[in-house]
Amino acid sequence: KLSPLSPASPNNYLDQSCCGRGCPGDHCFFSRGVSPAHRIHPTAQPMLARTRLSTFIPSLFVIRSRLAMSSATGTVTIHQPLNYRAGARVHPADGGQAEEVYEPATGRVICKVLCSGEKEVDLAVQSAKAAFKIWSQMSGMERSRVLLEAARIIREQREEIATMETINNGKSIFEARVDIDISWQCLEYYAGLAGSLAGECIQLPGGSFGYTRREPLGVCVGIGAWNYPFQIACWKSAPALACGNAMVFKPSPFTPVSVVKLAEIFTEAGMPKGLFNVVQGGAATGQFLCHHPDVAKISFTGSVPTGMKIMEMAAKGIKPVTLELGGKSPLIIFSDCALENAVNGALMANFLTQGEVCCNGTRVFVERKILDVFTKEVVKRTQKIKIGDPLLEDTRMGALINRPHLDRVQGFIKQAKEQGAEVLCGGDLYVPDDPKLKNGYYMRPCVLGNCTDDMTCVKEEIFGPVMSILPFDTEEEAVERANATKFGLAGGVFTRDIQKAHRVVAALKAGMCFINNYNLSPVELPFGGYKASGFGRENGRAAIEYYSQLKTVCVEMGDVESVF
Ligand SMILES: NC(=O)C1=CN([C@@H]2O[C@H](COP(=O)(O)OP(=O)(O)OC[C@H]3O[C@@H](n4cnc5c(N)ncnc54)[C@H](O)[C@@H]3O)[C@@H](O)[C@H]2O)C=CC1
Numbered sequence: 001k002l003s004p005l006s007p008a009s010p011n012n013y014l015d016q017s018c019c020g021r022g023c024p025g026d027h028c029f030f031s032r033g034v035s036p037a038h039r040i041h042p043t044a045q046p047m048l049a050r051t052r053l054s055t056f057i058p059s060l061f062v063i064r065s066r067l068a069m070s071s072a073t074g075t076v077t078i079h080q081p082l083n084y085r086a087g088a089r090v091h092p093a094d095g096g097q098a099e100e101v102y103e104p105a106t107g108r109v110i111c112k113v114l115c116s117g118e119k120e121v122d123l124a125v126q127s128a129k130a131a132f133k134i135w136s137q138m139s140g141m142e143r144s145r146v147l148l149e150a151a152r153i154i155r156e157q158r159e160e161i162a163t164m165e166t167i168n169n170g171k172s173i174f175e176a177r178v179d180i181d182i183s184w185q186c187l188e189y190y191a192g193l194a195g196s197l198a199g200e201c202i203q204l205p206g207g208s209f210g211y212t213r214r215e216p217l218g219v220c221v222g223i224g225a226w227n228y229p230f231q232i233a234c235w236k237s238a239p240a241l242a243c244g245n246a247m248v249f250k251p252s253p254f255t256p257v258s259v260v261k262l263a264e265i266f267t268e269a270g271m272p273k274g275l276f277n278v279v280q281g282g283a284a285t286g287q288f289l290c291h292h293p294d295v296a297k298i299s300f301t302g303s304v305p306t307g308m309k310i311m312e313m314a315a316k317g318i319k320p321v322t323l324e325l326g327g328k329s330p331l332i333i334f335s336d337c338a339l340e341n342a343v344n345g346a347l348m349a350n351f352l353t354q355g356e357v358c359c360n361g362t363r364v365f366v367e368r369k370i371l372d373v374f375t376k377e378v379v380k381r382t383q384k385i386k387i388g389d390p391l392l393e394d395t396r397m398g399a400l401i402n403r404p405h406l407d408r409v410q411g412f413i414k415q416a417k418e419q420g421a422e423v424l425c426g427g428d429l430y431v432p433d434d435p436k437l438k439n440g441y442y443m444r445p446c447v448l449g450n451c452t453d454d455m456t457c458v459k460e461e462i463f464g465p466v467m468s469i470l471p472f473d474t475e476e477e478a479v480e481r482a483n484a485t486k487f488g489l490a491g492g493v494f495t496r497d498i499q500k501a502h503r504v505v506a507a508l509k510a511g512m513c514f515i516n517n518y519n520l521s522p523v524e525l526p527f528g529g530y531k532a533s534g535f536g537r538e539n540g541r542a543a544i545e546y547y548s549q550l551k552t553v554c555v556e557m558g559d560v561e562s563v564f
């Protein structure tokens with residue numbers, strides 16, 4: 001933990017462990033994080049004042065970590081307003097319909113979220129517009145410093161944010177910490193790019209020339225899903241803000257809590273008040289945002305049907321959109337793979353966040369020669385996954401998001417059995433011994449055998465911990481079947497043959513492909529889909545394209561030769 005004696009020193013570690021396993025950042029298998037560990041960045045000016053203050057008040061850090069420690073499962077209730085506008089938490093000006101927010105681990109209501117109406121949405125957009133005027137005039141380096149400071153505060157509050165995320169989403173604290181690490185890395189990455197965003201200069205005849213300017217779009221809207229609430233907000237806001245935009249963000253009404261924390265951190269880091277606002281609510285609030293005439297861009301993460309509606313609304317205002325939608329991705333395991341890695345890869349591809357991951361490789365194609373040995377090993381390992389209280393250190397699978405979703409996933413398993421699939425393990429409800437968890441939304445991770453391509457469990461996105469195993473005989477067959485889907489978000493291949501690996505991923509119609517691993521999230525790599533999985537990219541340099549526009553300036557150095 002941070003030493004209170006000299007926290008401004010770049011040699012001090014904020015937190016020694018990257019992913020909760022005590023690994024030093026650079027070894028983290030999820031993020032391939034920043035090495036050698038998470039050092040404090042001494043560059044950000046606003047931060048220095050803050051850090052010096054904390055030098056003299058070391059107890060601030062103690063209080064913070066105590067707060068995080070005292071948030072046990074089944075104890076948290078949130079009373080603060082969940083909208084954020086003009087640099088402060090506020091109650092919405094209108095709307096006000098209240099939705100209950102659950103703690104998936106216990107089924108308790110942790111708060112009620114008030115859905116924002118048209119007036120509140122407009123106030124948030126106007127607040128963003130005002131801040132945009134200031135922020136868009138700052139240099140990339142100035143914006144970079146503020147983003148770095150925000151990244152630093154997130155690292156400092158990692159435990160608190162991860163705990164909140166676990167309580168509201170149900171995923172294990174182990175994973176939530178990784179999500180938070182990927183989040184601050186995303187901010188650092190775009191902070192790094194902000195200073196180098198530039199156009200080009202092009203020579204024209206006679207000493208004339210042209211140049212391009214990369215300019216922000218204006219007020220961008222972010223609409224998020226519930227599976228990675230904090231991380232999705234960072235994946236959208238970091239590139240948007242680095243490019244000089246302002247943002248109004250609407251999280252899923254199931255997970256409204258953590259993004260408000262991000263908004264507070266942005267203000268604390270020195271962003272102009274109103275640069276990042278949060279409105280809460282469901283479809284109606286989302287529609288007010290999408291139709292708002294002062295919104296310049298919509299970045300959406302969610303389901304395909306909602307994505308279509310977003311695109312229709314955006315079309316009416318000629319607004320660019322980024323759509324990060326669902327998937328049913330293939331993972332192809334060849335018989336020449338390193339078996340243990342392939343088994344680990346299949347678990348990574350299916351069971352993170354209770355299987356509620358858009359890019360999961362849920363169609364696991366296994367070369368028939370190794371079908372039995374692979375399946376046996378996958379089942380053995382799946383049965384060992386520790387389910388239960390997500391705030392316990394050794395839990396690896398928590399609770400699904402809510403009762404209707406759990407029922408839906410159960411429905412898919414029932415239908416799979418009716419269609420002839422064999423449940424090789426799990427798929428049933430899990431009832432923890434701990435009485436406080438009795439009403440939580442738990443199920444055992446499921447492996448389905450005897451699957452065929454026409455089964456619903458193989459065709460539709462389940463968004464739960466359900467892996468379908470499908471045997472294949474030849475590479476051509478595997479590729480053809482892998483591509484026979486409306487989706488195209490991700491895909492993976494396990495083989496020791498490097499030529500085969502590159503050949504297969506080149507043939508996959510998917511935006512995010514993995515060779516000999518799965519579901520890593522280095523923020524340097526662009527992420528996004530083909531086909532019905534959407535378009536536009538998050539992360540990497542590519543995202544800059546989607547949060548900026550190019551202005552061309554043509555400069556005449558001679559006289560005007562008029563045609564007239
Ligand atoms: N490709 C990706 O990066 C990801 C995709 N997803 C996909 O998201 C889905 C699960 O997330 P959900 O939150 O259930 O999706 P959803 O589509 O129901 O909701 C997503 C967001 O859109 C809002 N929304 C719903 N109707 C709207 C409307 N008519 N206008 C404007 N906003 C509206 C919701 O309130 C929520 O904030 C899965 O299909 C999954 O594959 C989830 C995470 C990542």
Ligand SMILES: C[N+](C)(C)CCCC(=O)O
Pocket residue numbers: 227228232352356357358359519520521
């Ligand atoms: C972080 N990762 C790669 C496991 C999932 C990211 C996409 C999503 O939001 O579902």
